[in-house]
Amino acid sequence: MGRRRPDGASEAPSGAMNILSWNCRDSVGLSGGLALYWHESLSLDAKAMNSRYIDAYVTAAEGEPPWRLTCVYGEPRTEDRHLMWSLLRDLHQQADMPWMVIGQMIDFRDVLEVCGLDDPGFAGLPYTYDNWRSGRANVKVRLDRAVANNAWAKVEHLVAPSSDHLAILLKCVQEEPPPAMGRRCRQYEVMWERDPSLLVVIMDTWTELGSLLHLGEVADGLKSMMKRLQDWSRKKFGNVIKEINKSRSRLEEHMSMNADRKEIREANDRLNELLYHEEMLWMQRSFIDWLREGDRNTKFFHRKAVWRARKNRIKVLMDDDGVAHKDHDSMAAMATSYFTSLFTADTSLCADPVIDLINSRVTNDMNVQLCAEYTDKEIADALF
Known part of the structure; x- marks a missing residue:
């Protein structure tokens, strides 16, 4: 939402001008006035x-x-x-x-x-x-x-x-379901730091792994750590978006039944915490590191991440015959075929005329020496 300037007019959210255009009518003091925000798309x-x-x-x-x-x-x-x-x-x-x-x-x-x-x-x-x-x-x-x-x-x-x-x-429009995505990359979630048991999980995991002597063991240890954190996150946080919908439905149910104010307040607090988790989730995915975590502008982070993904998404590909393909399987097959052809040697081309123009710098004796088996002395010199 907008802020109020000292003269009573409304300001656009800080940083959001990259993604939102705005128009407003002046308020009277700190009340009244209208502001309209819309996405750049x-x-x-x-x-x-x-x-x-x-x-x-x-x-x-x-x-x-x-x-x-x-x-x-x-x-x-x-x-x-x-x-x-x-x-x-x-x-x-x-x-x-x-x-x-x-x-x-x-x-x-x-x-x-x-x-x-x-x-x-x-x-x-x-x-x-x-x-x-x-x-x-x-x-x-x-x-x-x-x-x-x-x-x-x-x-x-x-x-x-x-x-x-x-x-x-x-x-206003019927949203198309997103195409099925492949395996998702595991990553550390900032929202995990809201739970104090995170440090316990990390300490216990490293203790179980023991001493790691070389980089291969460290890489395997990091994979084990991420798997343990993902399992812990599924039990502790679940799917944030689904949990928000459940919490919103629970709050709506309490309000419709005129439940006790204490129950409504607890449902409110739970929903607020989940919304804060969502804010940190989208902030992490938006690549915006110049806004602090406490700026509480979830819609901006979400729109930025979604709009970036939407701009990067390929919706249609045209083949050599001029036929447009929109389904995911056809576009995947076209992309695979294109890059396979791009990085495959063309058998119709002969490189000899070009190679003959280059003066040879490696003699036959040098080539024999380079292709020879390694001697014990060479191995010892390299290792010790």
Whole structure:
């Protein structure tokens, strides 16, 4: 999220400008104001904005048709809500394209019907705001929502352990499953250092290995150490992403059942710790060593690592006949064939004319001496 400058405006996260573009409207003091961030892989054209909305056209990829995104923050005062209603009606008349409106909306039912915007439904908790008070003072309401002119997107309410508002996840495209990867390289994980038993595992492993006398034994010892750490990590940490999903579901279950505040707080703390593990995991994979571990910008690290992997991924290869291949097996076979041919000697070429132009520097006597068997004296001189 952005920071506040002394003049009240919003700043982009430190370092994130390499991966995020941004636009914002000034706040009033330390409250209010809107900020819109988008990934560099998207093309976003901000059309209009004020202190209550940002209207933009979004293109996911080159050649794809754009869709419209309007982020709104509804008027809190009842007597001023007609201003936002009129604004949405005007925006509705400006373009005929897929349209998504997302943000805080109160008493918008009539204007949504006029604009042809429907609630596409959602997954998750039935509210997006919780004031975290106990008893009869607790307020849970669906303040924030997403509406669209067609059911072309999916909406999910994500529990947020450190906010009174739930995050709204908007899924606009069907994500393709990543291709099956080969054997993964084992590596040391920084997040292991969050557990004090790591040092015990390392000490016990080196003690069991005993003294290592040469580099071969050291290399084997390091392999054994990494295998022991991986086994320990699977039992101690498991799959971080899966554990986050389980913990989020557990927190959502506690919140939906109005569980005891102590249980909710424990689930919150557990989710926060797992999110910190995820941050360190992505930080390590992002090759960004100029940000400290405590900067807590997980999305930046994740996007940087994923975008680098996406740019390096080969999606299509064209063979000698001009036929494009997209499936993993065909591209792997083409790559293997190409490099095999590249590094194989061409039998149709004769090197003799070129070799004849080079003056010989090794005589027959020298060649006999070089090809002779090693003598005992030569071996002794080399060893002792």
